[in-house]
Amino acid sequence: GAVVSQHPSRVICKSGTSVKIECRSLDFQATTMFWYRQFPKQSLMLMATSNEGSKATYEQGVEKDKFLINHASLTLSTLTVTSAHPEDSSFYICSARDPGTSPYNEQFFGPGTRLTVL
Amino acid sequence: GNSVTQMEGPVTLSEEAFLTINCTYTATGYPSLFWYVQYPGEGLQLLLKATKADDKGSNKGFEATYRKETTSFHLEKGSVQVSDSAVYFCALSQTSYDKVIFGPGTSLSVIP
Numbered sequence: 001g002a003v004v005s006q007h008p009s010r011v012i013c014k015s016g017t018s019v020k021i022e023c024r025s026l027d028f029q030a031t032t033m034f035w036y037r038q039f040p041k042q043s044l045m046l047m048a049t050s051n052e053g054s055k056a057t058y059e060q061g062v063e064k065d066k067f068l069i070n071h072a073s074l075t076l077s078t079l080t081v082t083s084a085h086p087e088d089s090s091f092y093i094c095s096a097r098d099p100g101t102s103p104y105n106e107q108f109f110g111p112g113t114r115l116t117v118l
Numbered sequence: 119g120n121s122v123t124q125m126e127g128p129v130t131l132s133e134e135a136f137l138t139i140n141c142t143y144t145a146t147g148y149p150s151l152f153w154y155v156q157y158p159g160e161g162l163q164l165l166l167k168a169t170k171a172d173d174k175g176s177n178k179g180f181e182a183t184y185r186k187e188t189t190s191f192h193l194e195k196g197s198v199q200v201s202d203s204a205v206y207f208c209a210l211s212q213t214s215y216d217k218v219i220f221g222p223g224t225s226l227s228v229i230p
Contacts, residue, residue, distance in 0.1 A: 006161075034217065034218075041225070042222070042223070043207065043220045043221065043222045043223045044162070044207070044220050046217055049217065093161050093162065095162075095218075106150075106152065106164055106167060107164075107218055108164075109154075109161040109162040109163070110161050111160055111161040112159075112160065112161040114159075
């Protein structure tokens with residue numbers, strides 16, 4: 001199946017700093033990528049849908065200015081957590097559709113990024 | 119709106135036991151249905167899928183059948199192994215351009 005990578009896998013930062021997480025589709029072009037947040041022992045919460053060449057679509061309750069999403073190319077989307085605080089500590093997972101092989105909306109997930117804000 | 123409900127966990131089984139994780143959904147029309155698995159500290163992997171009524175998805179000994187009449191997609195495995203210990207998510211997607219909706223997840227622990 002299609003491969004999605006994330007970088008970094010773990011990041012620890014100080015409160016007030018910004019952190020950028022990259023999501024790449026390695027062997028396919030993804031016009032749409034998704035960003036999820038997962039709290040311990042909970043399900044995935046969709047944060048936003050990232051569309052190549054246009055603005056991201058955020059889910060209700062997600063702060064656009066806090067979580068900046070850029071989808072500058074067909075293989076790369078970035079999530080920047082601005083002015084991070086301890087409550088932003090979480091597991092962030094991206095996913096992408098391969099339109100060539102997943103007509104039924106199968107999403108391919110990255111391995112996730114563990115963010116810890118001190 | 120669309121939603122997915124799964125049985126409460128955690129589930130603890132002995133090796134070689136039979137596994138059933140119940141999943142029911144609410145949606146209009148004919149959504150695609152998925153089971154994803156998440157091993158500790160990792161992202162999600164697609165385990166199996168079904169795209170129309172009465173389809174059976176299967177992979178690695180796991181099976182699930184798309185039951186339109188009961189709006190269910192229960193996951194089963196005849197003989198679990200320790201390596202099957204993970205969190206299992208049932209999910210659905212309505213159209214080719216819609217987001218995937220996940221259930222709350224069911225944690226499975228298999229003990230030797």
